[in-house]
Amino acid sequence: MDAAGSDVEDECDEYADQCQSGFITTQGGKLLCRKIIHLIHNNNVKSQVTKVLNECELRMYESVAFPAIGTGKAGQSPAKIADDMLDAIVEFTRKRSVQHLKKIKIVIFQTHMLKDFYESMKRTEDTDLPRTDSWMSVLKSFFWGKPQPTEKKKPVTLEKKVYLATFQICGESQEKVDEAESWITNLILKEQFENSISDDLIENFDENQIDALADLQRRKHVTIQLESKLSPPRIKISGVSRDVFFVSVEVQKMIQKIKATEEEQSKAELVYNLVEWRYAVCNNSFVAFDKLTNMQLEDAKIAKKAHFTVKINKNNYKVNLNTLQANDDQGNTINIQRVPKNEGKL
Template identity: 35%
Template sequence: GRGGGGGRGGGRGKGGHGDRGGGVRESITQRNYHENQKEQRREYGQERKFEGAGSGEILQTNYTQGGLKIILRKGNIQEEYSEGIVNTISEDLDLSKGAVSNAILKAAGPGLQSAATDEARSNRLAYGDVVVTDGYNLRCQRVIHTVCPHWDQGAGSAEKIFITMIRVCLSKTEKHRLASLSFPAIGTGNMGFPKGLVSKLLLQEVKDFSQRRNSTHLKEVAIVVHPSDTQTVDCFVREFKGQTQGYTWQSSQGSGQSQHSKSYVGQSQHPKSYVGESQQPSGFFGQVTSPSLGVYSMQIGHITFEVSSGDITKESSDVIVNSSNKDFNLKSGVCKSILEGAGLKVELECSEIVKSPSFQPCSMIVTSAGSLPCKYIMHIVGQNDPEIIKETVYNVLKKCEEQKSTSVSFPALGTGQGGASPSAVADAMIDAVVEFVKKKKGKIVRSVNILIFQTAMVTEFHKSMKRRVGEIVEEKGILTRLKDTVTTYFMGPSDERSARENFVMQGEEFAPTVFQLCAESPQAVSHARDWVKNLIVKEQTEKTIKNMYISQLSQGDVEKLQAMQRELTVRICLEKKGPDSLIRLAGLSRDVLTADGLIRDMVLDKERAEYRRQAAFLVSSLVEWQYQDYSGTMVSFDMFTNYNLEEAVRDNSKVTIKINNKDYEANVAHKRAVKIGGKREIELLRKDLKGGSIHNKSSSV
């Protein structure tokens, strides 16, 4: 089945399914339905008693150190008695696609499809996105719908997206105050993830969540595997027993294909990074999504950035940020709410730190959370200068990384009594996250939330997020860093260089490479310096690719550009402007030439795909191919299969097509399709819709 996870949200703001939502988008009929559902659960003793009441045989049971119960069960996910279940869906939100999603849809009823579409507020979702709905006719309160990427053989970011989506699903469960959650074997079906890898990642992430969050609501997690999937069952059983499977993915020399070798180690450990794996495109701004009303989320590299209106004292992030004064005893505005919610203990901690003999005036101190649901409070000295706000946010993120905190929540710094412009603050806070990602300062911090008390101010942050969509944050490899340092040393600061050399990226924190020039005279030193300087300049070049089809590059294509940028040490700047879209390249001449060829091939593929789509659309208006299903009903093929069949008529050849996700060889002359590797034969029908010469028209396209 399909599966995934994505941006945080859905539990805050004004959404119909949020912790504090007022049912703004929920109709009276839906409210009555939900109340009836709750009443029925009370009547049958099901309310808040879903734990351990699954549909099948329990194979294994483990407990984490935090007391979280983890169950492995054979059964059907749609029959689970659980307060929440995870559903795996396609990017177009069609719940009838995929075995898991279709089974859940049939059990829940058509209302589930409408709810998912309404909550998504979009026609398509990206890999890693999450939508939360009610359970309707299912035996659960909430369904957490997720979008899983296809397995990329360890060559891209699929594994990291998978890990993030599991974390977000667990976080959603806690935010919705659910006591139990059931996962299917996400990604092991059509998505192609290795079953052993899924069992390792899923179990490890549940354990890590229990250890990190010290969950106050979630008490049980069930992993439900279909009884017929014996291989997946075996992998999970071994993982539960501690017979862990280690995976190494290494790129074959010459072939460009990834090879999978499996080995076993004694203790269960989190999977190591794949050998030769392209790291996640950590500099990419993802699409802005709205997991629920008033909540906006986007991916900035490996960090999920989310903005919503809400009460920061209710946040269960590892860290919340308190904007105070230089003595850390401010009691007004948001600061007052935080200190009152945390209790006297936190006030005393602040006082003890400030009054201790060794205390030096600083911009930040860290205390416990007191009575708040977070783990720590970082108290900072409030500022209203956007540049200082940016620096402060960056320092908070570094501190979170040092103390191994995975999530942090900020108020909108400086916008209250500080009087700073909300738009400028939004840009500054996002810039700080970008800087943190760009400088590769963190692997642990995964979630940054901005909680805004004034609802109207959310709009300014949303606008700032939308302006960033599709931008690429350039990162530096080792060669680029060396090149930048040498250029700075020999050619002066970057703002003094010519426009031709502006590809050099600034601000990276790294140990500089120092060239020491020794000679008999100042003239000789100057000559050597000029020689190296000219050597650097001669090997640099820039190139611009302009093509209207650049605007059709997908997120996956941008990820390829990011990987190409790292591998070739070439700066790649993508500007999507409709028919005027372009890509700028800058770097070593030979590397720019290589990148230029690869990118032009990518764009050509988009152009060919568009031509094929137009041809298929034209053909679909002239002729319609159908096949006979089990009930004898004639079912129309999709537009592209229809086109392939008509092309086979033109070429008088056979063609491989898919019927119900199975491969068939179609003989268009005899109007028959035979299952490949089997004997089943299906009747085909060709309907001429308008008459005339179809082939000549399609060929001209």
């Protein structure tokens, strides 16, 4: 309130008896925003967030920023607050009538709360019913804005593997030939198995994964079909049962690796919104680390590690997380900065 200025305080006093909806709206004052919505204390955080989102849509606001409501003097659990706030946002995004509100931010001042909100986002994605766009992608769109169009991926295809085997059956009679044919067919089918794996992440398979599938198809007695036009995309594996099982496990590993990479990128983005690590260059200026290194440095600090090794200009530097200095094997020293973001902002 101090940062907003006395005019906002005066407005609050003026509208104090007009808060039947559980909040009052004032001008932004000295803050870098058009309006401030002041909430009346209430332990039902989900309801409060819902009211604010509906008010923003009604007033045709395009963006809104929330603090982690209730985690300060109210002393509520950050994990519960994260679930309540994200539940409210997910329910709001499901409304077909949402037209104006494009971006929702949750500003987290305390770094230790980041894990609670990140885990809540993961649970939200895991428990949602399958849809064309997962609600995690919707949440990301609201938190960070819609992603910029990226270069369209080059379609990748998997060469179809067909091995033909010809049996010539001779017998004393047609009946004996039919019996032999039936026996061979049953023998083949007994060893054959088919398994299908459907997952949205299959759409993200690039040439590396396709090459790996082609290699598995060459080495094992299986045929792999990539059905990328289905929703969700599907990989169908058929062949000798033991090889189908082996290849299925390998495909699941590929999917899990992509999922882990995407989760790591999401976490790195979240951390970058909270704090930025930088290293010194010439002229006493500082350059930001890439987002992954930024996250790793912050994780090391939270874990109270004394040192962490990073790459700067392709050279390894050992960062002293207490003195914020980095040294390489030749004794060169580079100063490091840790710059928290959003400090002093509502």
